[in-house]
Amino acid sequence: MIGRVTADNEVIDADLVERLRARGQRVTSQRLVINRMLRSRDQHVTAEEVLGAVTQTLPGTSLPTVYATLELFEQLGIVRRVNAGGGAVLFDSRTVEHHHLICRTCGAVQDVDANVELEAVFAAARRSGFAPDRAALVVDGVCADCGSSA
Amino acid sequence: MIGRVTADNEVIDADLVERLRARGQRVTSQRLVINRMLRSRDQHVTAEEVLGAVTQTLPGTSLPTVYATLELFEQLGIVRRVNAGGGAVLFDSRTVEHHHLICRTCGAVQDVDANVELEAVFAAARRSGFAPDRAALVVDGVCADCGSSA
DNA sequence: ATGACTGCAAACTCTTTGCACAACA
DNA sequence: TGTTGTGCAAAGAGTTTGCAGTCAT
Numbered sequence: 001m002i003g004r005v006t007a008d009n010e011v012i013d014a015d016l017v018e019r020l021r022a023r024g025q026r027v028t029s030q031r032l033v034i035n036r037m038l039r040s041r042d043q044h045v046t047a048e049e050v051l052g053a054v055t056q057t058l059p060g061t062s063l064p065t066v067y068a069t070l071e072l073f074e075q076l077g078i079v080r081r082v083n084a085g086g087g088a089v090l091f092d093s094r095t096v097e098h099h100h101l102i103c104r105t106c107g108a109v110q111d112v113d114a115n116v117e118l119e120a121v122f123a124a125a126r127r128s129g130f131a132p133d134r135a136a137l138v139v140d141g142v143c144a145d146c147g148s149s150a
Numbered sequence: 151m152i153g154r155v156t157a158d159n160e161v162i163d164a165d166l167v168e169r170l171r172a173r174g175q176r177v178t179s180q181r182l183v184i185n186r187m188l189r190s191r192d193q194h195v196t197a198e199e200v201l202g203a204v205t206q207t208l209p210g211t212s213l214p215t216v217y218a219t220l221e222l223f224e225q226l227g228i229v230r231r232v233n234a235g236g237g238a239v240l241f242d243s244r245t246v247e248h249h250h251l252i253c254r255t256c257g258a259v260q261d262v263d264a265n266v267e268l269e270a271v272f273a274a275a276r277r278s279g280f281a282p283d284r285a286a287l288v289v290d291g292v293c294a295d296c297g298s299s300a
Numbered sequence: 301a302t303g304a305c306t307g308c309a310a311a312c313t314c315t316t317t318g319c320a321c322a323a324c325a
Numbered sequence: 326t327g328t329t330g331t332g333c334a335a336a337g338a339g340t341t342t343g344c345a346g347t348c349a350t
Contacts (some may be wrong), residue, residue: 025304025349026348028306028349060306071238081235103280114270114271116266116268116270118289120264121264129249129297130253133254137266137285137288139272140283140284141174141275141282142281175323198314208333212333218330238314
């Protein structure tokens, strides 16, 4: 766990402030709180989950603000949008390479830590004129809970 | 291209009829026409695109029927659901392994033919009790058109 | 002071559901 | 003839937009 210790809020806040200042954008309490929430979970979340957690600290926060902030954070490179099955959109703040497992039965999403060799795909993409940036691997299947209860 | 010649409609129809009979399900003109359309394109399509093409042959076909049929075809193994970016859902009738490139700028989706070694991810998934079935790799980036016009 | 950000409400898109009629087996 | 499948209309979920007020700078 070296290098992946949960940083305290001051450090987390300072980091966000720096990123926002660099782009001439404002520091608001909503942005700070959402950022803290994301970092403390270090795991994919839905917009609703963000709202639920943020509301405890900052009552009255609205869903449009959550979406706007998550979109901003995506541009800042803090979160990554992940299209899970069924049109569900997740926001993932984990920066280490990992992929997602989606249960066909209950829809639960979990992480897998595994490296996938993507260079061949990226190379094939470039050959067709496409400039690849990131790749997301989503695995369908049946999770442990649903598999044992079936 | 051996083994991937466009089959004529009789063969395509017969194949579907067989699959439906095997499950005790009915053969309807909507199902036949949608199946033909998917096979003739051999490429990812949206529900709207299916409706547009099918309506030319079978006017009055409805969107709910298209969705119901695509869901049935998914169970039959004829199509695969692909969650592209932005909540767009595609139905892919290509059976050969391939992945998808999604342009961040215009949203266009194109195929890449490349093999990705998934065994490591599948093994990691199994280790956590998850029974993997299929994997979909989606690559974000900028397509040739958008890259050259930027 | 001034312009960006927030909250509220409503619109929007895509997909699914309920029900009556039609059509396959 | 008995279901299954279809079409229509409407509901639903999740996300985005417009606008007025508020707050960071």
